[in-house]
Every structure is written in structure tokens, then in C-alpha cells.
Amino acid sequence: MLIRMQPQATAHETHAMRQHLHRLGFQAMALEYLGPGHFAAVPLAELAELPEAETAAQLRAGGHAIATVESLEAAGLASRSRRPEGTRVRVGGVEIGGEETVIVAGPCSVESREQLLATALGVRAAGAHLLRGGAYKPRTSTYSFQGLGRQGLALLAEVGAAVGLPVVTEVLATEDVELVAEHAQMLQVGARNMQNFPLLKKLGGLRHPVLLKRSPSATLEEWLGAAEYLLARGNDQVVLCERGIRGFDRYTRNTLDLAAVAAVHELSHLPVMVDPSHGTGRRSLIAATARAAVAVGADGVCLEVHVRPEESVSDREQAISPLDLAELMPSLRAIATACGRGVRRPPVREAEISDAAYCTM
Amino acid sequence: MLIRMQPQATAHETHAMRQHLHRLGFQAMALEYLGPGHFAAVPLAELAELPEAETAAQLRAGGHAIATVESLEAAGLASRSRRPEGTRVRVGGVEIGGEETVIVAGPCSVESREQLLATALGVRAAGAHLLRGGAYKPRTSTYSFQGLGRQGLALLAEVGAAVGLPVVTEVLATEDVELVAEHAQMLQVGARNMQNFPLLKKLGGLRHPVLLKRSPSATLEEWLGAAEYLLARGNDQVVLCERGIRGFDRYTRNTLDLAAVAAVHELSHLPVMVDPSHGTGRRSLIAATARAAVAVGADGVCLEVHVRPEESVSDREQAISPLDLAELMPSLRAIATACGRGVRRPPVREAEISDAAYCTM
Amino acid sequence: MLIRMQPQATAHETHAMRQHLHRLGFQAMALEYLGPGHFAAVPLAELAELPEAETAAQLRAGGHAIATVESLEAAGLASRSRRPEGTRVRVGGVEIGGEETVIVAGPCSVESREQLLATALGVRAAGAHLLRGGAYKPRTSTYSFQGLGRQGLALLAEVGAAVGLPVVTEVLATEDVELVAEHAQMLQVGARNMQNFPLLKKLGGLRHPVLLKRSPSATLEEWLGAAEYLLARGNDQVVLCERGIRGFDRYTRNTLDLAAVAAVHELSHLPVMVDPSHGTGRRSLIAATARAAVAVGADGVCLEVHVRPEESVSDREQAISPLDLAELMPSLRAIATACGRGVRRPPVREAEISDAAYCTM
Amino acid sequence: MLIRMQPQATAHETHAMRQHLHRLGFQAMALEYLGPGHFAAVPLAELAELPEAETAAQLRAGGHAIATVESLEAAGLASRSRRPEGTRVRVGGVEIGGEETVIVAGPCSVESREQLLATALGVRAAGAHLLRGGAYKPRTSTYSFQGLGRQGLALLAEVGAAVGLPVVTEVLATEDVELVAEHAQMLQVGARNMQNFPLLKKLGGLRHPVLLKRSPSATLEEWLGAAEYLLARGNDQVVLCERGIRGFDRYTRNTLDLAAVAAVHELSHLPVMVDPSHGTGRRSLIAATARAAVAVGADGVCLEVHVRPEESVSDREQAISPLDLAELMPSLRAIATACGRGVRRPPVREAEISDAAYCTM
Numbered sequence A, B, C, D: 001m002l003i004r005m006q007p008q009a010t011a012h013e014t015h016a017m018r019q020h021l022h023r024l025g026f027q028a029m030a031l032e033y034l035g036p037g038h039f040a041a042v043p044l045a046e047l048a049e050l051p052e053a054e055t056a057a058q059l060r061a062g063g064h065a066i067a068t069v070e071s072l073e074a075a076g077l078a079s080r081s082r083r084p085e086g087t088r089v090r091v092g093g094v095e096i097g098g099e100e101t102v103i104v105a106g107p108c109s110v111e112s113r114e115q116l117l118a119t120a121l122g123v124r125a126a127g128a129h130l131l132r133g134g135a136y137k138p139r140t141s142t143y144s145f146q147g148l149g150r151q152g153l154a155l156l157a158e159v160g161a162a163v164g165l166p167v168v169t170e171v172l173a174t175e176d177v178e179l180v181a182e183h184a185q186m187l188q189v190g191a192r193n194m195q196n197f198p199l200l201k202k203l204g205g206l207r208h209p210v211l212l213k214r215s216p217s218a219t220l221e222e223w224l225g226a227a228e229y230l231l232a233r234g235n236d237q238v239v240l241c242e243r244g245i246r247g248f249d250r251y252t253r254n255t256l257d258l259a260a261v262a263a264v265h266e267l268s269h270l271p272v273m274v275d276p277s278h279g280t281g282r283r284s285l286i287a288a289t290a291r292a293a294v295a296v297g298a299d300g301v302c303l304e305v306h307v308r309p310e311e312s313v314s315d316r317e318q319a320i321s322p323l324d325l326a327e328l329m330p331s332l333r334a335i336a337t338a339c340g341r342g343v344r345r346p347p348v349r350e351a352e353i354s355d356a357a358y359c360t361m
Helices: A011-024 A113-126 A150-163 A174-183 A197-204 A220-231 A259-267 A276-280 A283-295 A322-338 A355-359 B011-024 B113-126 B150-163 B174-183 B197-204 B220-231 B259-267 B276-280 B283-295 B322-338 B355-359 C011-024 C113-126 C150-163 C174-183 C197-204 C220-231 C259-267 C276-280 C283-295 C322-338 C355-359 D011-024 D113-126 D150-163 D174-183 D197-204 D220-231 D259-267 D276-280 D283-296 D322-338 D355-359
Strands: A002-005 A026-030 A038-043 A058-061 A064-070 A089-091 A094-096 A102-106 A130-132 A167-170 A186-189 A210-213 A238-242 A272-274 A300-304 B002-005 B026-030 B038-043 B058-061 B064-070 B089-091 B094-096 B102-106 B130-132 B167-170 B186-189 B210-213 B238-242 B272-274 B300-304 C002-005 C026-030 C038-043 C058-061 C064-070 C089-091 C094-096 C102-106 C130-132 C167-170 C186-189 C210-213 C238-242 C272-274 C300-304 D002-005 D026-030 D038-043 D058-061 D064-070 D089-091 D094-096 D102-106 D130-132 D167-170 D186-189 D210-213 D238-242 D272-274 D300-304
Touching: A002 A011, A011 A026, A011 A038, A011 A064, A094 A102, A102 A113, A102 A322, A113 A130, A113 A150, A113 A322, A130 A150, A150 A167, A150 A174, A167 A174, A174 A186, A174 A197, A174 D174, A186 A197, A197 A220, A210 A220, A220 A238, A220 A259, A238 A259, A259 A272, A259 B276, A259 B283, A272 A283, A276 A283, A276 A300, A276 B259, A283 A300, A283 A322, A283 B259, A283 B283, A322 B322, B002 B011, B011 B026, B011 B038, B011 B064, B094 B102, B102 B113, B102 B322, B113 B130, B113 B150, B113 B322, B130 B150, B150 B167, B150 B174, B167 B174, B174 B186, B174 B197, B174 C174, B186 B197, B197 B220, B210 B220, B220 B238, B220 B259, B238 B259, B259 B272, B272 B283, B276 B283, B276 B300, B283 B300, B283 B322, C002 C011, C011 C026, C011 C038, C011 C064, C094 C102, C102 C113, C102 C322, C113 C130, C113 C150, C113 C322, C130 C150, C150 C167, C150 C174, C167 C174, C174 C186, C174 C197, C186 C197, C197 C220, C210 C220, C220 C238, C220 C259, C238 C259, C259 C272, C259 D276, C259 D283, C272 C283, C276 C283, C276 C300, C276 D259, C283 C300, C283 C322, C283 D259, C283 D283, C322 D322, D002 D011, D011 D026, D011 D038, D011 D064, D094 D102, D102 D113, D102 D322, D113 D130, D113 D150, D113 D322, D130 D150, D150 D167, D150 D174, D167 D174, D174 D186, D174 D197, D186 D197, D197 D220, D210 D220, D220 D238, D220 D259, D238 D259, D259 D272, D259 D283, D272 D283, D276 D283, D276 D300, D283 D300, D283 D322
Parallel strands: A102 A130, A102 A300, A130 A167, A167 A186, A186 A210, A210 A238, A238 A272, A272 A300, B102 B130, B102 B300, B130 B167, B167 B186, B186 B210, B210 B238, B238 B272, B272 B300, C102 C130, C102 C300, C130 C167, C167 C186, C186 C210, C210 C238, C238 C272, C272 C300, D102 D130, D102 D300, D130 D167, D167 D186, D186 D210, D210 D238, D238 D272, D272 D300
Antiparallel strands: A002 A038, A002 A064, A026 A038, A058 A064, A089 A094, B002 B038, B002 B064, B026 B038, B058 B064, B089 B094, C002 C038, C002 C064, C026 C038, C058 C064, C089 C094, D002 D038, D002 D064, D026 D038, D058 D064, D089 D094
């Protein structure tokens, strides 16, 4: 439930309310982004029956109302109505959900310092704003490369800092959350973990930005329901990412549901990105679908870029090169402009993009 | 099979070859768009076994080869490799598949002269190039309005001529093909009829342009296989139209598969349009998905436009008004330009779009 | 709309009512299966607006009510509530929808007299009740064998009569309906034509039993809506057939939706069959899914059986042999019994099933 | 990779081999169920490159081969070829995958001692072999009841022991694995966690039976790939459970893919259960689909049963009562017999099933 303290409520009353809620069996989380004095009160796991308080319209102290109680079931915290102007999420110095469309680029997996650094320099030179790369890799087969783990995290932090790009990387396990948060500016919840509720609950307790990918079988309601797990625990730094749903045609790896971007924008205030790499699984389709993503209003585009795509240890068929990205950028910029947005130019000039630029380190 | 006459083959030899094929049990259809002297030889329905000739590499007359024979199974006539530069389809004075992105607009159903004329004037003023409208309506329920039939066709022909827009309309029944072709410049095969093979065979015998919508459960292979029914009978004036596939989320009516546009462009030389109206089923999502369609490279966009959307007798939720279309056009033009194409400006100025413009006739 | 004449209405009044409906723009079809004096009044195609009569509660003659009018939109003629006891469809001497589960078997395509006769003898000996076989074949590729056509029909009629099994075969084209109806006891509408409304309208005008296969992308509502096209025109001899819907896994050709059988049984009074051959596309899965079909309550099972499966010209991977069918029958019978039904034993004894039995003719 | 020690290898050599593998960066897990001297060698998470050893055909000690190395990529440990006779999993005294079909029944959520005990007595009296119930509940909405947690586990253990039924319950979080394993005889991995690889890796290290539900968007390859995570770590006590995949029709909650049971039986040696409750989401369809599950060859059926279905706090629409289960059992038994299996009769007589039986404790 959502608790709104009355404007005239004192700090003491607010504190008392939180304690009261705690005694009733709720965890009360501050929701500062809705304004001062807002709490989400989430029932603790062990609570079988919700107390009557939940349905009460008002909570009282000393005979007068000090707070109102609202149900969150019908329209949750992720609902557009809660924040019509939209949410802006800051990742390092980069804002997602604002006037500028954001480009996230980097390798599927961190493979080595050389590979990551060369790729990072390449995508920065091409105009990307955030560096992505996987250290912990969820793989269909247990016999496939599972990522470099801690070593990969360290490389991401080092290379991100060196090239000046904030880092996005996936966290798979609840027990790795703190470690990953120390090394990356944004934590990705992969499609397979969209409904890994213990993981979402833990991330909800952080103030670290989260990139929440859509499960291939998730309805919009389920996707926003997953985001609600984060918001209800006080973390509104949530960016959604459409990456293709399960479809029946196998020419593409998944069916990229671009209309979902516009649909989620009308349902929710959260920014939405698109991942054409997983969405299509084919290098040859990435430029066209990235353009479509910007045109449909995506707040960002995530692309798998590898300095030598043909040598990528994972997702080889869907990786593009930094030069491919550089060639794509002007049309993304022009489309963003046509749609009333822009794509921020990073400080480096595009002329610097050359083999030399990312091979001489 | 594909028969290629040798360049030096005489008219007499070509004629003899056609007769020979006929005796073997094939229908030989000229494929002029592949160059002079090309035939598709399609086995007649009654033919149980293909004659050996099919696998022969060469057909001979007077001791020397006069033609080569190729299998069409592996890569059909719709394959990009057959015509790398792409096919351009002419509908009235409008070219589909060329430099310009084409806008097709009009009501779901023809309801009355007033409704059609007002809508047609509105979409022309907004910048549409072709007028669409349904006279024969395939409806899930037999108790729903099934269209005005012949009367609707007559109105389409009259209004199309009056406002100067070529007409696209659906044909449902084999026995209506000639009648519809007399009234419309382009014949639409609806999604439910994509594999209505008797209908496709009949349309393959015409030289009338066909708009072939994708069935909601069709793979790309099945869709192109349906086009092949037309091409193999000599009709290459085929435009494909993605209109949403069957998906699991019900927020949208269908799942608009925009990546399929780019995929079909690499597989086939046929132009591809997108129908965001059926693709999303929601008025509020049409502008964004139409923009994405242009960005992904669609050769045209089909939109359901009604002069008074809220009064539409069918597909009310997905109809936009002529003014909505007029507001959408500048961004479609800008995106087309950003992608290296354009959207032709019709002779009328946009300033003419007003209630007056389409209500005073 | 559904018109119910009052019990005391005279034949003259009934005739007058039909004429009245005709003048209002409706086609009035007798629905004897709902009892005497019932009509479905289906608006003619050219009718733009429904007359007020539809919403009137009563039609009057000479000052008193002679009929009541009901909307069919909400719950149509196919609805279980119209006939709680269920519909029984008679095909030759075989009843579908009664106490006995019916086995339909035969080759995908009629290939030759020898192939059809040997297969028909084999399936009869194994215990099948109806003979299936395709003369007009809808094929994804125009270059694939399209069936023997008229010649195939003649063979079906001849062989069906010779072995004593009523024949089920597909009709693809409206113009073939009469011809096919002369040669077969039941007409199949294939999955691709489930919403071929001109074909359904024509079949609705016959009193020939129809086997209506589900489109791979049809919801239950769409499937029953297609059946309604037949029922509303007076043909209630309709059997539905689940044959697999489009799914994302490619190990099976389709996803066999067996729960749909139970679902349709609660929604509609029409019998439902299951086609495990198309439903799975794999010979090795047919026995298990046929058993499941009987267990879920299917009124019949359609199986592709070929005397030499490995030589089948179409759907080779999913054909079983007559001996496979014979081996399957005892478990189908036992399951039917376990579910309170039976599988009628044909007059021939199973001991006759031998290579000799169907190879010596 | 799979390491097979030579039959003559000594215990010392086996030990040395494990140490050697460890030094190479692998975790070596004994696979006793493949016979003595078998190891799965799974690369540790931090391992970027697989050592050459993986591709070596033989490992040597003192100049002679002591072990062979096989790739597991192509056909994994779950492959039918590894154990053609099938795997039998023991849960308490109940065997899954043997001659008898196993019935798992119980409430969606543990709500109270009274509810659980009454339900458990009811399902035992009806003939169920295992008791299911959720203590940790994964819920689409964070505002829905999340289960009683530890208290629910304690009730499950207490009631399971009291009524004499082994307990199956879901584990959501890696950190809860030990706790849940102390309270339940079988651990369920829910559909949403099918690819929660850290959870699977942890469960792979136990010898506790695991019930691995299929994700609604999982292909068979992905499902078996998830099982492989368990098998490769030495836990072969794995039972798969089909519970419906994501489909496009909303009459049922999911599309129950019964053919998948037969398909997995030919691909893998692992037992497969079916959950008609989640598979259909409708009480009225459960009996028919449970019968079909037995007929298609399922090794067990999981059913949501609640002593008062209409009061269930979760999944109310799909819960049946103990009396419903009792009525269903005879047909399940008869079908199992028809398919050459049985359903073990528990010691209590069915006559005991009455309201009295489970309300007087």
C-alpha cells in the first residue's frame, strides 16, 4: 500500500508511522520521488493475512488523520499516472529518459583486457554513452563459457574508467549484488531473471540504477509487475529494456516487439530501451531495427559490439563492429531529431574512429 | 521450374517450347521481368508425377540447346538473388519500392459516399498517395457488417477518380476477382487468405498489382511461398504487407513484426509495406509504430483513416482521423529522409486540410 | 438474428415471415435442429445498416406476436447452451459426437489407385471408420505436388465404396464444392481456409457434413466464429478438428492444443476431433498423442496413414502404416472405455490385418 | 566434459585425476548413476578459455590411458542415449519414472495448519502419493501474498509427516536451499526460475530430488539444457514438469503442451510430470487434461487441491477439492492401465473420503 503523510505531519509523526507499520508486519520504504512523506508499505514474506489497516482509508494519531492509505494493486508505482512527466534515470553522467537517446554498446562477454579496451575505445569513438559487457553470463548450456566473473568485473571497472564510459553489466545471483554494484554504474537484470523475485527484492533496496530486461514470454503487465518489485522497495532508478519476445519464426532469434515501447510509454513513466542485438540475433538486421527503435520512441538502444565480431566467444552472429556502429550513428541522430529528440555527441570527434584509435593501446 | 530460352532462340522456337511444356503437363507463364525469354513452368493440378524434363539441365531443338532449366524450389522467383536491385510496383501513377515511401490511407469499410469522399479528401490533403477501403469485409463473426459489396466497389472507383488517388481494396472470393479488378488499381489479399491458393492462382494470372498481407501465423518462408504462387504465374506486381502476427500479449491486437521488413528485404526483391493499424489495434500507438515502420525501411505504410473515427462501423479503436494523419506526415517525411528516402509531397498543400476541405463537396 | 416462430404460428405465417425478412435484406435459413419454426436471419452482404427489426423484441402479424427475435452476437448457434446434449453428426453410417470415438485414417494425398486401395483396406482392417485422403492439396510451395484433383476425387469415391468406408476430403475452392460433395461424404475445410468466408458461406448452404480444422493462429472465439458461418446458414453438420497451433518450439511441427478439446466441449455443442499427425509432425509422437486425444474427450482422431509411409509424396514424416494403426487401436479402445465411451469395432476381425489383406487386391 | 575412468583404474588414479582436473580449472562431479568412475568436469565460472585437455581423447597416467574424455555438448547427460531404460527418482518412499503414475496434490499456498492438514488428509484419502504446497510464492505482483515462508515450511514438514506423504515445495532463493531441503523431500524449481542458473548450480550440488518446471517460453532444448545444469553437477534426481507454455488464446491460462511429454521421453531419460492446474488455469478443464496427461505417458500429475477451493488465497480458479480428486482417480487408474502402467493405491481405502475424514483432526 502507499502511505501519504499529511503535509503538516511532523518528522516525529512520520517516524512513528514507520514504526507502526513495522509492528503491523510491513516494510516501509521511502518513495522520495513521489514527493516527501511517501512510503510504500510492502507486507513481509511471512505475513499470511494483511491487517485491516491496509483497507482503512486513513491512519490517525492523536485523534486526527496524519496519513492516507491507497491501494497499489490497481495502478502501481510504475504507472504513468504517478509521474506523468516521466522518470529520468542517471547512470554516471548519462541521463536516460530525457531529451537525448542513449546508446549502450559493448561486447556480449568480457573476454580479455585487450578485447574490452579496444571495443570500449571503438564504441566511445563511435558515439556510445554507456559501456556494456557481461562478466557473469547466463547460458542455455552449462558447458558454454559462463563469463570471467570477478575478473571480468574488474576489467569492466578499469576499462570503463579509462575510456570515460559508465558501465552496465548483468548480475545473476543475489549474493553477487554488492560486488557487481561496486564495479558497475548500472546493474542489468537479464531476461531469464525478470521474475527472479529474491534478486529484484535485493535490488529494490539499493539506489543503484537497474536495467530490467523483458522476459521473452512476459506480458506488459508481468514486465511492469517486475518493475514494481523494485519501485515498491524504494528504487525508482529503473530502465526497462525490450529485447525480443518468443515468436514462431526462426529467421530471427526473437520477435522484437517495438510497439511495446510505445505501449509501455503510455502505461508507465519508466524509460524504455531496445536491444536489437538479442531482438533479431542477426548482424544484418541490427541497423534497420536500431533505427526503428529510435523512431518508435525508445529512450536508448543497447547494441552488442565487438572489436572483432567474428571472434566473439558468445553471440557472434549478432555482434557488430565499432565501425558498423559509427556508420549507424548519423541515421540514429537524424531519426531522433525527426522525432523531436537528439543523440548527444560525445566529446570525441567521429573522425577519430580508425583502426589506429582502438588498436594502439 | 524456370525455363530460360537462349538469347539466340527464335520466336518459333520459343513458341514450340511453350507447346512442348504444355504437352508435358505444365502451364508456361512468361516472366518478362526476368528478361525476355523466361518462363515459369508450373505443373498443372492433375499432375501426379513431375516428368523427367524437370530435372534435365537443357532442352534441345534440332540437336542444340535452346533453353536451360532451373529448379525454382531452392530459391524461388521472389528471392532477392533474382533481382538484386528490387522490384518496383506501379499502382496508377504511384510507384511502390522506389525512392519514395508510399502512404496508403482510408477507412476500414466503405460505409457511404459521404463517409468515403470526406475521408478521401482528408487523406489526400494530408499527403496520402493511395486510397484504401473495404467493400468485401472478412469478419470473425458472421453477424458483423460484411461490407457494401458491389455498391462499395462502385463508390471506391468513383471517389478514387474524383480525388485523384488510385484505389486498393480487398478481394475475398475467386469469382469476384474480375469485378474488383475493374474497380480498383490494386487488389489486396487479406491476412486470412494469404494461403487461399485458388485465389492466389487466379491473381497470378492477372497483371494487376497485388497487396499480399501476411497471415498472423505465417513464417517468412510461408509468406514468400504465397508470393511465389503469384510470381510463378507471371504476376510480379506484388507488394507484401506486414500487419502484425499472433502474439501472447493482448494490450495490442497483434504483435507488429517490424524486423520482418528488414528480413524480407534481404530475402526478397519484393517491396514490403507495414500496417500499424491492424498491427497494434490501438489509435494511440499508430503514430509511433508508423514512424518505426518508415525507419525500418518499409516501402509504404497502410493506415486506417476515417473522417469520424469514433463513428466507424468496424475497427473503430484503430482508426485515426485525416488530421491525425496530417500531423503524422512531417515526422514520417523527416525519418524517410534520415534513412535516405523521401515521402513524395502530393500537389495539394497541407494548408488546405480543414473541416471545410472535405465537408463541402 | 434468431427468429423463433410461436408454436401456434401457421405455415402461412411462417412463409410470410420469411418473405418479410427477405424484404428487410436478410437471408432466412431454417434451423430445424433447434426445433421447428427456427430461422437464422443473416444480413446480406450488401446491407450497410441493419434494420430496426433486429432489435425489436417481437414480430407481429395481424396485431399479435407470431415470432420472437434474439441476438446471436453474444452466444451464437454453436454455443453449448443452444443444445446442451451435444450435436451428433452422421457421415455415411458413422456417427460423430455420440458414444463412440471415431477413427479417421488415410493418406495425406491420393497418389494412385493401388496406394489408396491398399491403404484403405489396411485402415479398415485396423478398425478405422472413415477414410481420409487429399485430392486438392494446399501446399506452402507452388512447386510442390498439388494433388490429383478430379482424378483423386474419383479414386476416393471408388475406393471408399469398395472398402465400405465413408470418405472425408478437403475442398479448397468455392467452385469445387458441388463436385467434391458428389464424391465424398464429408467435406474438410483445411486450417488455412478456416476463415475463407466465401467457402464457409457456400458450405453453410449445403446439408453435407463439414470437418472444420482450426487455423494455427485461431483463438477459440475465432474458430467457433467460423463454425457460426456454417450454422447461421442452416448447416449444423459441423465437426471441429484441432490440428495444432503455431508454437515456438520446432521439435514438433505444431503445438497440439489438447486442452482446447475440453474447452470447446464446454463452450459448444459441436463434436471435436484431433489430428495428431499435423499436430506433432512426427511419426514417433503420434501414438502417445492419439491416446491423449481420446483421453481428453475427443469425439474422433484423424490420422495420416500410408501403406508405405516412407514413400508418401507429402507429409512423409508424420505418416504411420496400417500396422502401426492396428497396434494403436487396442489402447485407444481401452482409454475410450476408461473415459466412459467406446470405439466401435468394425465388422472385420483384427486378425485379418496382414500384409496379405491389403496387398492382394 | 565427461570423464570415464578405465575399469582397471585404481582409487588412487581416480583421486589423482580429480585433482588434476581441479588444477586445470574444472569442478569434477561424480556421476555414479552412469556407473563407477564417471565424472562430469564443469568449467569453473572464472575460466575464460577451456584448456586443451577438453578436446584430448585420453588422459594418461604413467604412460597409459586411465580415462577417456567425451564432449557433453552434443548429447548431454540428460540424453536418452545415456540411460535408455530411463531414470527413476525416489522421493521418500515414492518412485517417479517407474511402473506407477504418481499423483502430487496439495494447495497452491500453505495458508494455515488447518487448511494444510485438512487438504493433506483429503488428498491422501483420494489416493495422492506426494503432498505439494507453496511456502515461498513467486507472484507477478509484489502486493500479492508472498507465502508464509519459514512458517509454511514447518507446517509442510509437520503435516507431511503426520499424514505420511512426502512433501514437494518450491525454493526461490539460493540462500534458502538448505532450509527448504531440511523440510521437504523434493525441491521444486518454478517455471520463472527454470534458467536461474545460480539456483540450479546450487541444487546440482545436492542429492535431493528436484522437480524442474518448464518455463512458459522454453524450447525443449532450453528445458533439457536447464536439467543439464543439475546433472552435470552430479544430481540426477531430476523430474521435469510441463505446466503450460505461453500461448495466444486466453481462454486457458497457458497452452498445455502434452506432446512435449512424449517428445521429452524420446529425447531424455528423465521422468516427466504434467501440471494441468497451471496448464489450463480452469477448474473445469483439469479432469480432462489430467486424463490426457496420463494417456500421453506422463510419469506423474501435479494438481492444485484445496480443501475449500473457493477460499484459496491464490490460484483459486484452478484449484479442485479433495472430492474432485477422488472422483478423478478411477479414470486416471483405468487410463494408466490402458497404457500399460498403473497408479498405486495408497493403504487407505477410498471409502474413507468424506467430510468427516479430513475435518475432525
